[in-house]
Amino acid sequence: MQKTITLAMGNGGTESSELIQKVIYRHLGNDILAKAEDATPLPTLTNPCFTTDSFTITPFFFNGGDIGKLSVAGVCNDLAMMGAKPKFLSLSFIIEEGFGLREFEKILRSIKKELAINGAKVVTGDTKVVPRGSCDGIYINMSGIGKRVANVTQSNIEEGDVVLLSGDMARHGASVFAAREGIELANEIESDCKSLWPVVDGLLQELTPKAMRDATRGGVAAVLNEWAAATGLCMEIEEEACAVDESVQGICEILGFEPFALANEGTFVLAVRSEEAKRALEILQRHNPKAAIIGRVSRSYPGRVVLKSPWGTKRFLDMPSGEILPRIC
Amino acid sequence: MQKTITLAMGNGGTESSELIQKVIYRHLGNDILAKAEDATPLPTLTNPCFTTDSFTITPFFFNGGDIGKLSVAGVCNDLAMMGAKPKFLSLSFIIEEGFGLREFEKILRSIKKELAINGAKVVTGDTKVVPRGSCDGIYINMSGIGKRVANVTQSNIEEGDVVLLSGDMARHGASVFAAREGIELANEIESDCKSLWPVVDGLLQELTPKAMRDATRGGVAAVLNEWAAATGLCMEIEEEACAVDESVQGICEILGFEPFALANEGTFVLAVRSEEAKRALEILQRHNPKAAIIGRVSRSYPGRVVLKSPWGTKRFLDMPSGEILPRIC
Numbered sequence: 001m002q003k004t005i006t007l008a009m010g011n012g013g014t015e016s017s018e019l020i021q022k023v024i025y026r027h028l029g030n031d032i033l034a035k036a037e038d039a040t041p042l043p044t045l046t047n048p049c050f051t052t053d054s055f056t057i058t059p060f061f062f063n064g065g066d067i068g069k070l071s072v073a074g075v076c077n078d079l080a081m082m083g084a085k086p087k088f089l090s091l092s093f094i095i096e097e098g099f100g101l102r103e104f105e106k107i108l109r110s111i112k113k114e115l116a117i118n119g120a121k122v123v124t125g126d127t128k129v130v131p132r133g134s135c136d137g138i139y140i141n142m143s144g145i146g147k148r149v150a151n152v153t154q155s156n157i158e159e160g161d162v163v164l165l166s167g168d169m170a171r172h173g174a175s176v177f178a179a180r181e182g183i184e185l186a187n188e189i190e191s192d193c194k195s196l197w198p199v200v201d202g203l204l205q206e207l208t209p210k211a212m213r214d215a216t217r218g219g220v221a222a223v224l225n226e227w228a229a230a231t232g233l234c235m236e237i238e239e240e241a242c243a244v245d246e247s248v249q250g251i252c253e254i255l256g257f258e259p260f261a262l263a264n265e266g267t268f269v270l271a272v273r274s275e276e277a278k279r280a281l282e283i284l285q286r287h288n289p290k291a292a293i294i295g296r297v298s299r300s301y302p303g304r305v306v307l308k309s310p311w312g313t314k315r316f317l318d319m320p321s322g323e324i325l326p327r328i329c
Numbered sequence: 330m331q332k333t334i335t336l337a338m339g340n341g342g343t344e345s346s347e348l349i350q351k352v353i354y355r356h357l358g359n360d361i362l363a364k365a366e367d368a369t370p371l372p373t374l375t376n377p378c379f380t381t382d383s384f385t386i387t388p389f390f391f392n393g394g395d396i397g398k399l400s401v402a403g404v405c406n407d408l409a410m411m412g413a414k415p416k417f418l419s420l421s422f423i424i425e426e427g428f429g430l431r432e433f434e435k436i437l438r439s440i441k442k443e444l445a446i447n448g449a450k451v452v453t454g455d456t457k458v459v460p461r462g463s464c465d466g467i468y469i470n471m472s473g474i475g476k477r478v479a480n481v482t483q484s485n486i487e488e489g490d491v492v493l494l495s496g497d498m499a500r501h502g503a504s505v506f507a508a509r510e511g512i513e514l515a516n517e518i519e520s521d522c523k524s525l526w527p528v529v530d531g532l533l534q535e536l537t538p539k540a541m542r543d544a545t546r547g548g549v550a551a552v553l554n555e556w557a558a559a560t561g562l563c564m565e566i567e568e569e570a571c572a573v574d575e576s577v578q579g580i581c582e583i584l585g586f587e588p589f590a591l592a593n594e595g596t597f598v599l600a601v602r603s604e605e606a607k608r609a610l611e612i613l614q615r616h617n618p619k620a621a622i623i624g625r626v627s628r629s630y631p632g633r634v635v636l637k638s639p640w641g642t643k644r645f646l647d648m649p650s651g652e653i654l655p656r657i658c
Contacts, residue, residue, distance in 0.1 A: 012546025013649035038407040039380035051368035052419035090381035143472035217341025320342035
């Protein structure tokens with residue numbers, strides 16, 4: 001077999017089946033995928049949740065992950081955030097002619113590893129190869145079906161609820177930016193890219209979380225603003241409670257980035273009834289000691305997010321706008 | 330709002346929501362999509378089928394369709410071919426910075442129109458914007474969930490079954506090729522791009538089709554070879570029975586293409602019990618008068634496809650290999 005992906009591998013004929021059978025199935029094959037024809041029959045699904053995400057990140061390999069790990073984590077996290085256990089995934093590649101088969105297999109191995117963490121399977125797929133220059137290396141789309149085991153939604157949020165953050169902010173954005181720009185600190189900053197089902201499962205075993213949202217594009221600022229807008233309530237956040245790693249803070253200060261607006265890929269915001277806050281924090285800290293209670297839901301400024309400093313001053317945190325970091329995911 | 334898609338529209342913040350709310354939802358909004366957060370809760374799904382496809386076709390607008398119509402038809406046809414009624418779709422865009430908003434809306438209108446033909450809804454989505462040069466205009470991924478109403482699969486195929494083709498071959502491949510190369514005949518050849526659920530529904534109301542497969546990349550040759558390989562039986566096909574439009578034939582002859590290997594996007598191969606062949610043909614011809622009985626399943630050459638000429642000669646039709654036409658879908 002060739003050492004790079006060729007146009008012929010996207011032709012729907014001999015070379016396509018060779019790539020699918022000898023490479024993709026070798027890593028990701030399973031009993032359900034084996035029955036796939038034009039579509040894949042699945043068992044009956046009760047309380048399903050459905051989501052999709054395309055990944056165009058550059059570089060494909062970054063400190064803490066790669067586009068394969070990111071794809072599985074990204075889609076499974078979207079399910080987990082709704083209280084749904086990830087089950088069945090689709091996997092679609094758009095690959096640029098000439099992409100290395102070795103890199104492709106490395107991505108497949110990451111996908112396999114991350115699937116296991118979620119207990120999910122790839123059950124249907126598609127591979128397109130486009131001529132050189134028509135895409136930048138490799139793009140991945142994954143769609144996912146999960147089984148909803150708890151009614152987690154932003155519409156549960158009420159005045160008095162407590163808001164937690166599952167770890168320190170902005171690692172993914174800062175690490176990708178640093179890697180891309182060749183900044184010296186790059187190796188010190190590891191992306192938070194991670195599947196959240198294990199920690200979510202832990203929460204759901206004991207508690208009844210009201211809302212969860214992973215803080216991807218737009219960061220923690222986007223999540224809090226969406227919740228404030230959707231509920232008409234105020235998210236009152238203690239700025240100092242939101243952890244930021246020192247190297248991440250360094251990059252943000254040099255470049256004028258707001259850590260609240262930078263992307264995360266394995267860090268989420270959680271709203272719980274105040275009675276559950278302490279136990280929720282303990283469970284989160286088992287997975288990440290930097291998890292913290294960061295604020296509460298009030299009626300002070302309806303529909304707005306307020307950041308409070310340790311000195312008692314307040315500022316509004318707005319929905320991010322403009323684009324500082326394209327192709328972050 | 331800007332007249333072109335900007336990087337900021339993929340940032341997950343203000344401009345992203347504006348694009349989603351004011352443009353995408355305006356065309357495709359529905360009651361289920363309105364409840365989407367990170368993922369979308371769906372009603373319980375009995376006998377579900379799941380499929381995915383990415384579309385990278387160039388040009389985006391062609392005679393007989395565009396990338397929007399093609400995406401919906403492509404994914405819904407994959408479901409229909411398994412005997413599944415298309416129900417819930419995901420929709421993910423990768424858009425190049427600078428893509429015209431007017432063209433984008435034209436694509437959304439096509440998607441809407443084609444969804445109605447299938448009785449399907451977009452229930453979850455994603456939009457990424459990549460910098461100029463990182464993709465070629467617009468790529469679309471759709472994944473689809475359908476409800477299987479009949480057990481249609483290639484493993485039902487037995488010796489004696491009759492094979493039908495739902496229309497004339499190779500229109501999509503020839504029309505896209507002609508459009509791309511500026512060949513004069515271009516305007517005369519219309520792609521067969523079409524949603525097949527209506528004709529499949531007609532078949533399923535009265536008959537028990539054994540297997541169906543739309544002849545996309547790799548054409549009719551790929552479908553017949555896959556069936557021959559999967560069943561170990563011989564597909565004996567009457568070459569003259571397979572209709573090819575005169576202009577399509579002209580392009581194939583000039584360029585040395587094999588119409589059996591060119592892509593279709595609304596034409597399928599059907600295997601039925603011999604008792605059902607006549608009625609199946611009548612139903613197919615209601616939708617396309619060029620539908621025909623093209624052959625039968627035998628044991629003559631196990632695992633092979635044989636084309637028989639009117640003069641009694643035979644040749645093998647192989648699985649297509651190489652790539653003559655990238656970005657056909």
